[in-house]
Amino acid sequence: MSSPGASDLLLEVRDLRVSFRTEDGIVQAVDGVSFTLHRGEVLGIVGESGSGKSVTMMTVMRLINDPNAVFEGEVLYKGRDLMKLSQGEMRDVRGAEIAMIFQDPMTSLNPVYTVGWQIVEQLQAHEGISRRQAQSRSVELLRAVGIPNAETRVNDYPHQFSGGMRQRVMIAMGLSCNPDLLIADEPTTALDVTIQAQILELIKRLRREFDSAVVLITHDMGVIADVADRVNVMYAGRVVEHGQKSQVFYDPQHPYTWGLLGSIPRLDRPRSRRLPTIAGQPPSMLALPDGCRFRPRCAQAFDRCAHEDPALAERGSGHLDACLLTVEQKRERRAATVRPAAAEESA
């Protein structure tokens, strides 16, 4: 993908912080996340459970209505700060400009309405069209996402569809008002592998046809490798590495990214005895370690890591990361430890 100009800027998140007041103290779920997204681009956000990737995008949609949540920072969508919009203004953005699909298609559709009804509801909320027009448009949409016999299936209830088909319905609903941005929150996690591949293929195809930008949240590097243009790697509420897909895959800078890449099973290598894992657990968001948050799990940690909190910055590799090692140290140690995707190319 050619690098887009500044005029194509669609979404800019600036220093977003989300915290939740809990009985045990304040949980900083998202801690100063910034990123940009251009028209038609696919941004992958990858990280473990609890790394703040879903909370970040739910905040962009303003879908967190927990009274104990505190939000700071800016979410500029086409130059407007979404965080400052009224509920009514935000409703006009949701579903029409920014659509979101969720992890579990089995529970994300209302069981008591037909899928057609649910798509029509969204169309009528945003576009001044008649029920009949909305109905025929929803049939077109179901056909576009590859549901056979769309004209009869439109009157079926969610429980009459399989998981993969329901996710297709969710995607059809998401795309119904031609949004400029589609947020997909682990769209393939609840599906089996062959269906996963079909859904990813569908997202790639529809992104071309509908010309929507996509934010793809996942914990699966394989999914990122398949569809993303750029990648955010998140850890403990922060972005720890950011770059073009090729940069992150072929020249990963952060030891956490090495760990993620190293833990993908590979068919083209001799099988190791055990799949490499990242030792330890993500830190409790109530008791974050001093210095670098990844330090307790990091095999490369040295004295500076204990008291210096590295910011996301360009550190000589050509893309952004948040690790205090020098580029040379990173490239050397990476090759010696986890053998990432293309360690041999860079060696």
Place this chain on the structure above:
Amino acid sequence: MLAFIVRRLIGTVAVVFAITLLVFLIFFHTPGVDPARQLAGRNPNPDTIKLIRHQYGLDRPLPVQYVILMKKLFISRDLTSYSNQGLKVVPAIAAAAPVTLSLVFGAAVIWVIVAIAMGLAAAVLRGTVWDPILMVLALIGISMPVFWLGEMANLIIQSRYHDSFLFSWIPPLGYTPLTSDPWMWFKQLLVPWLVLSVLYIGLYARVLRNSLLETESEDYVRTARAKGISERRVLLRHMLRTSMITFVSLFGLDLGVLIGGGALLAEVVFGLPGVGLLTYKSLTSLDLPVIMATVVYGAIFIVIASALVDVAYAYLDPRVRLA
């Protein structure tokens, strides 16, 4: 949907048959009890017992006895009370049923509307003081037994303050058929309706609030919000609609029980000559034919009500239509 209704109707007929069979066996074949002696009421003379034995075919085989009883209940309708000097039981129930139906349906309309309003309000106002206030009110409503609340209402409205401008328009206790004077019917039933509905308002408001709050965390509610539809629509079309499934199943059972004689206390307190009062009187005089007939009547209404609930359920939740 139609297939579901037909299936459910066939089931209803089967259940009614089973109930009549059970009632027959309990009343006529409890070991060690002579049914003719029981049917005859207190201190019968031997001729009456002999007559009953002949009328009910008690000297003939079981299936014949069952058929004779059913004929007396449903076809010739000449089941007679012996303790109450020749009262025809079936016409008596037919006369009492409209009273009970008027009482229960009126109360049901009130409790459904008020409970939905209260449950919705409490769920929407969660986090403010109104939610606990409404729920405590509901709890108070549940805690007041209908006979006590009814007597209190009578004390205030019918005796103490009856002549004040507030209550002077309320007529004395009793029942006027809807067909003869609708306005009188309404005025006389208004207080019984309110009193009977208080318990159910409390119960249903709490149930609805809880199921709304459970629904709040459902994924499809998040989806509905992500679609950018109004919060009002999310509440009414998505959350309330699915929460009504619990509400309706509870409603059908309570309605059936009340029509089947469960409104007894309210009928006694307000002097309404309904099925409950009839049952109550027959119980105090051990009038077996009447008890038997009201049991069958009650059972039939409960079965019909639960069939209607199932149909409503299938309408509300498409997933059960196939089951």
